[in-house]
Amino acid sequence: MSKKESTDDIRISKARPLITPWVLADELPLSARAGATVAASRSTIEAILAGKDPRLLAIVGPCSVHDPAALLDFADRFQAAAAPLSDAIFPVLRVYFEKPRTVVGWKGLINDPDLDGSFHINRGLHVARKVLLDVAERGMAAASEFLDTTFGQYYADLVSFGAIGARTVESQIHRELASGLSMPVGFKNGTYGQIDVAIDAIRSASHSHWFPSLTKEGTPAILESTGNPHGYLILRGGKQTGPNYGAEAVKAAATALAAADLPPSLIVDCSHGNSGKDPQKQAVVVSSLCEQIQTGEHAIRGVMLESHLVAGSQSIGDGSELTYGKSITDACLSLEDSVPLLQQLAAAVRMQGQ
Numbered sequence: 001m002s003k004k005e006s007t008d009d010i011r012i013s014k015a016r017p018l019i020t021p022w023v024l025a026d027e028l029p030l031s032a033r034a035g036a037t038v039a040a041s042r043s044t045i046e047a048i049l050a051g052k053d054p055r056l057l058a059i060v061g062p063c064s065v066h067d068p069a070a071l072l073d074f075a076d077r078f079q080a081a082a083a084p085l086s087d088a089i090f091p092v093l094r095v096y097f098e099k100p101r102t103v104v105g106w107k108g109l110i111n112d113p114d115l116d117g118s119f120h121i122n123r124g125l126h127v128a129r130k131v132l133l134d135v136a137e138r139g140m141a142a143a144s145e146f147l148d149t150t151f152g153q154y155y156a157d158l159v160s161f162g163a164i165g166a167r168t169v170e171s172q173i174h175r176e177l178a179s180g181l182s183m184p185v186g187f188k189n190g191t192y193g194q195i196d197v198a199i200d201a202i203r204s205a206s207h208s209h210w211f212p213s214l215t216k217e218g219t220p221a222i223l224e225s226t227g228n229p230h231g232y233l234i235l236r237g238g239k240q241t242g243p244n245y246g247a248e249a250v251k252a253a254a255t256a257l258a259a260a261d262l263p264p265s266l267i268v269d270c271s272h273g274n275s276g277k278d279p280q281k282q283a284v285v286v287s288s289l290c291e292q293i294q295t296g297e298h299a300i301r302g303v304m305l306e307s308h309l310v311a312g313s314q315s316i317g318d319g320s321e322l323t324y325g326k327s328i329t330d331a332c333l334s335l336e337d338s339v340p341l342l343q344q345l346a347a348a349v350r351m352q353g354q
């Protein structure tokens with residue numbers, strides 16, 4: 001008699017319990033103030049992206065959140081700096097918890113909140129939800145990338161703008177996820193610069209899908225989405241095409257959107273492939289966008305800036321000797337250097353309206 005071979009879970013070495021979205025929301029419920037902020041922000045962002053509100057979205061913040069206190073400090077200063085620009089700019093805080101790595105690296109605060117490879121995901125979900133609640137209670141809108149297809153169930157009620165990144169924009173499960181998200185969603189062009197995959201994603205996510213997920217109580221479930229009519233293109237440049245923020249690239253993208261029967265409205269990410277990951281070059285991108293906006297380019301409805309309290313980036317090390325307010329993923333522009341860029345963008349929007 002031969003011995004029965006084990007064929008299952010051969011490469012799974014450990015399993016830990018995962019809390020349910022319901023348990024987390026019971027500990028950290030949506031407050032009335034936070035709920036009102038999110039609902040109003042989503043409507044404003046939808047109106048801006050649809051061209052019904054002439055302001056520009058400014059999605060600004062660190063590449064990733066690794067220290068909630070520094071993020072909230074940044075939030076307060078960003079909110080104060082944006083207040084005098086509110087006739088032209090709608091500020092949205094970048095609150096990114098999940099990092100899609102090119103190969104490997106720290107995967108963000110939800111996956112590894114202790115920054116040491118201990119992967120205390122239950123704690124990470126708790127910290128992330130608390131940060132988002134604190135942001136919403138300040139009356140600020142938050143933008144976040146959805147990478148894991150179930151984590152959103154733990155915090156999406158606090159997010160006003162969602163993003164699907166350049167590495168996952170072609171993924172069917174991310175398109176299904178976006179089709180069921182409650183907020184407007186931006187789809188990045190692919191890492192090589194292809195915009196067609198993002199346009200396909202917008203179209204796919206606008207349809208209804210059936211897909212497996214998790215209920216709030218933590219039961220595996222097959223969900224049916226209605227489709228998300230608020231999907232928009234984010235131009236972030238690419239390895240093959242180079243930057244795509246210039247007037248010609250913006251016009252070509254708007255034409256491609258219109259050809260796909262989509263509104264010719266888009267967001268430009270000043271970082272990533274558009275800055276060649278040199279944070280200072282975000283200023284060059286902003287300057288081009290200002291010129292385009294001023295001269296009547298209405299397709300540009302939003303910008304994204306990677307900015308933190310301190311310029312640059314630092315290596316994570318063992319997490320114990322970090323400079324406060326400095327990115328541990330992509331290098332950022334300092335907030336001090338970002339505020340004049342927001343002022344320039346506001347001036348361009350005001351000129352466009354004249």
Ligand SMILES: O=C[C@H](O)[C@H](O)COP(=O)(O)O
Binds near residue numbers: 099101102104272330
């Ligand atoms: O925005 C963040 C990064 O560009 C993205 O997560 C990829 O990072 P990596 O190439 O350092 O892994």
Ligand SMILES: C=C(OP(=O)(O)O)C(=O)O
Binds near residue numbers: 167
């Ligand atoms: C990972 C990001 O961007 P992209 O998907 O464009 O690389 C990001 O914005 O954090």
